[in-house]
Amino acid sequence: MRTTEQLTKIFGPEAASRVSNARLLVVGAGGIGCELLKDLSMAGFQHIEAVDLDTIDLSNLNRQFLFQRRHIKRAKAEVAIQAISDFNPGMDVKARQANIKESAVFDVDWFAQFDLVLNALDNLDARRHVNTMCLAAHVPLIESGTAGYLGQVTVIVGGVTECFECHPKPVERKTYPICTIRSTPSAPIHCIVWAKNYLFAQLFGESGESEDMSSAEAEEENMEELKQLQEESKALAKLADAMGSPDFARVVFEKVFADDIARLLSMTEMWQHRQLPTPLSYDELEAEIRPDFDPKSPGTHSALSLADSFALFKYTADQLAQRLLKETSAPETRGSLVFDKDDEDALNFVAATASLRSHVFGIEQTSIFETKAMAGNIIPAIATTNAVVAGMMVTQAVMVVSEQLPKCHTAYVSYNSKRSRSVLSEPLAKPNLLCAVCRRRYLTLRVADLGRTTLGDVVDYLHMLAETENNLFLGEDISVVEGSRILYDLDFEDNMAKTLEELDLGRGKMITIAREDLNYSDDELEMLPVAATVPVVLSIAGPRAQDGEQALDIDIEGFGSIPEFAPLPPRSVDAAPGGDDAEEDHLVFVEDDVAVVVGDSDDEVEEIGHTEHVDALSDDLSKRRLSDICDANCVKRRAVETGSGSADGGSEDVC
Amino acid sequence: MSQHNRVISKEEEALYDRQIRLWGMEAQSRLRNCSILFVGVKTVTLEACKNLVLGGIGRLSIYDPQPITKLDLETQYYFNESHIGQPKDKVLAEKLAVLNPLVDISAVSSLDDIAGVDLVVSIGRQTMGEWRRKGVKSILADAFGLFGYIFVDCLDSHEYIEEGRVKDPKTGESEVVRSSKVATYKSFEESVKAKVAGGNALRLARKYSPLVFVCQALATMDERVQADSKLAVSQFIKDSLEQRELPQGFVGDELLERVQASWGTEFVPSAAVVGGTLAQEVLKIITLKDMPANNWFTYDGLVSEGIACTL
16 A cells, blocks of 8 residues: 555645545546546545446547557456556555446445535436435535546535536537438538437337437427328338348348439428439449458548448448348347447448438538547547546645535636636636426435335325424425326326335436425525425435334434535526527537537537636636736735734725 | 658548548647657556557657555556566556557657657646756656646747638638747746746736745756645745735635645546646647647646746
8 A cells, every 4th residue: 555645745634534445436437537537546536436338439548548459348447446556555545337327236225325416427327316316415525527638527516516517518419300300401410419319220220210209209390291201201211121132232222212202302392492412322332342442441631432431331231131130030039229429331331321321412422530520529639638527627626525615615627728727717606596307305215115105104104293393384275296297286186006116216316295285485495494495305215224223114214414505596587597498409419518608599609618708717817817916915015014914994995 | 750650540540530531641640750758657648658659649658657546546546466567667557558559659768868748748847947958848847736736948949830710701701710929938047037927916916826836836847746645845835926926815814725735635526637738739749730728727626727937
């Protein structure tokens, strides 16, 4: 075990002791994760658990330095934890190759065993989930993100700081109107989305309605058109049955690049102001295949010609078909594929068919290299940004575990802005008073037998609490909601007799209890304690192991952990940032969420990206620094002049 | 540039895919063909070298014949008990080689022959004059406790490409515009003697963080004082600041106390921030993309502030 003398010199013995005893959870062992685990273990943290679902890929090795070539295909969490153990033997570390969102396993009790959680994730969904779990378990969270040269770190403590969902995050993935994808594409991305989400999915994916069709129903006003599209989808899916035959590539090609195009051409109104698409001929293109074209190594950095796209399509269609057929002999039980950008055949199939489609519609073609980025939602990533972000996370971690939260802040890494600051910070913000995630009283509902306790039992128990010191101030008129379904309210009592098991309310689920009678005037609201206006969220958990004692049928725990909530602003004030407006933001936004976006709903999206926010912050900091120094010096001067230690004095500001 | 004119292979394309998507094939190619020398092994050296080796530079040379000590083991994670007494440069070179077999890494026994080296990075030891005389671009950097600094000298004329986005007001489309620029850098001697415009703290604060003057002082401190007591170091800093004729109270006592507490220690998280920033500056210098800091960068890990300025 490495000594920590220097840690003690820098932070003091109390903090050093807190560091070595703190129990940490690291979610993600990739780009930020590797750096983070190294920094944590070298900064004196001894108890670390790492969770990551992913396995190691060659493209990770330019930055995920705990991994080498011999580790490719192994689980990231395991290899990373092994590596830091090698750096620092004797630590109490654990690796889990698992999905943190599995809340039956990683439930509130599991999260509650940690003193601090650190996110090193790459997607909004998981971040939202961990944010909620940390709020429910009352554990502080250090959140992070990087994309290219940019990065960000912040600290989330329920009830004290903003949580991850206090302000709407940009839409994660842009969705395109169905007609743009299926009928009138005008940009390379439309062709790529068509190739990946429609063609590839229908032929090689799991059977069932392709994802674009369900949203189509909501959008497509023209019922005729909608029916046509649905027919086409069904017909294409049927073609998948031809997978065994040598004709497979031909029938698919002729359907999507000839027949379907011919049908589109017949809809003359569609093409009044648009360039007409050109159907392709299988036989003509077959004749044009270059003999020296090697489909196993197509050039990745230049656009594919029509002939090369065709050749690549033929090859990959057959390759993928062979692969699926190998998995089983009977067509009814054929396997299926999920698109994976690192699966060369799948990627090249999508690239080839997207390219063919661009030729049909007269759209510029993209190279396989560019297509991969768009189809695979690739974020460029380098070692340096991750190293900087992780370093900042760990300094903050020391502060959090040693109870020095006032020293914590949000920190940004920027690049090449004309400003002088490349690393800068701003104070942690207070929670949004109307946040639907953190303005909640999170408690744990412990049930001995989910197959016996009914919803009615739980409601009765909640009412019973009103008579006790743990009065939740819920009143009689409450609603019980789980996810998007209403389980109970005064008008809906059908579920009262059903058991929690019957209602699919198992361990890891959360139910929200809210007062339904809060339409009082401001005056009447003032009579209620603030807590009454804050909905309760019960995390369903198993009973606590009690020595010798029978577990209680129902128990609710955690009253002591509920933070103080500030009173709501008066009703007349417009306080909530519009969450629904997020739908209006037309933004191509890929998995990482460093940018802050404001959408001008109608036309151009004004992207106030990370850089602009940071520039504005930099300006602000310069001004703030000036006033700090000014005030400090002024105070000093006055103190010297008046000969006293106090800051008052009538002298004018000299500066 | 050094003689190895290596072309990016298919394997490298796959390995460096995520970074090529950020800075392009040409930049990667320049990296592939460069030679960097690091003088002095501290935690920040490990950090910066790790990043550069991962990034795929052509050649890395390391010079530090000092033996590895027990204290080094606290933060220099590539070293363990079995390495105590062995030369730092040799052991580090061996460990870094595992990160990327495509990079040529070795310990060098003297600083006399630096033929083919494109950039020298000195860590914690001041050899800057030497490099400028030999016409080689150089960086001086250090990370101690919660702090760190980077000083860049790209000589009299450093040509680079700046990329910016320009929005066409008519079509609303934005386009990447590349312009060729030239920057001039001061020598270290010039920089430490530079007269700072007088006046009050307010005006000075618009241009400089107080920390840069403290770091400048530390950077000029010779080895004798460095090895002396913390009190001696503090006194040295105070004397240097006085010579600079800075306004009263510009460099606060609180900052000086914190620097004193950090001096002589290492803290991996802060070394990682400084090392990451340092590696990024090296990348800018080698790839000729974007202007490298001209010429000081300082970092205060307590408040997460990394500020560049010209002195």
